[in-house]
Amino acid sequence: MAGTGSAPAAPGSTPGATSGPPVAPRPLDPIDRSIMRLLQADGRASIRSVAEQVHVSRANAYARINRLIDDGVIRGFTARVNHERAGQGASAYITLKIVQNSWRTVREQLRELPGAAHIALVSGDFDVLLLVHTPDNRTLRELVLTRLQAIPEVLSTRTLLVFEETDLLDTGPGPGGGAPTIAEESP
Numbered sequence: 001m002a003g004t005g006s007a008p009a010a011p012g013s014t015p016g017a018t019s020g021p022p023v024a025p026r027p028l029d030p031i032d033r034s035i036m037r038l039l040q041a042d043g044r045a046s047i048r049s050v051a052e053q054v055h056v057s058r059a060n061a062y063a064r065i066n067r068l069i070d071d072g073v074i075r076g077f078t079a080r081v082n083h084e085r086a087g088q089g090a091s092a093y094i095t096l097k098i099v100q101n102s103w104r105t106v107r108e109q110l111r112e113l114p115g116a117a118h119i120a121l122v123s124g125d126f127d128v129l130l131l132v133h134t135p136d137n138r139t140l141r142e143l144v145l146t147r148l149q150a151i152p153e154v155l156s157t158r159t160l161l162v163f164e165e166t167d168l169l170d171t172g173p174g175p176g177g178g179a180p181t182i183a184e185e186s187p
Contacts, residue, residue, distance in 0.1 A: 032068060035054055041169060043078065047061050080167060090133070090139065091165065092131075092132055092160060094157055094160070095130075095160070097157075103128075106151060107119060107121075115134045116131075117131045117133055118130070118131040144159055
């Protein structure tokens with residue numbers, strides 16, 4: 001999936017993504033996997049901290065992280081949000097059955113939905129799995145009944161309310177994991 005070109009990615013594009021044929025994945029060694037786990041737990045970890053934890057030099061850690069980014073293994077860095085505290089107290093997985101061969105059209109329309117967090121084309125009894133976060137159940141109902149069901153290619157939906165969720169990447173103490181800390185890098 002990744003190209004090795006040095007041109008900067010276009011705004012809004014995924015780093016390491018290309019429109020050409022897929023590239024075979026590069027085998028990752030245990031140090032690469034450790035670096036990925038550390039960055040998944042704390043995307044703001046300093047190079048020094050990562051290097052110390054995986055027992056390599058800072059230059060080696062820096063080169064490995066850049067290679068993982070260039071190869072498209074690491075697609076970016078993001079914040080994990082507590083949706084309830086952010087005013088998005090209602091979450092649901094919504095399954096959709098869609099018209100055959102309409103995936104690309106439907107995907108683009110789902111991307112525009114307020115609160116859409118994850119979209120997956122899947123196999124089984126339904127075609128698409130959509131995760132949404134909304135302020136409340138009324139807003140969720142409106143999203144399903146007026147926005148989703150208005151998409152001509154959507155044949156049916158089923159809504160599964162999320163009562164509680166656990167982020168498996170949260171590794172800190174207490175409910176919801178530890179608070180992130182600002183990583184400091186000294187010269």
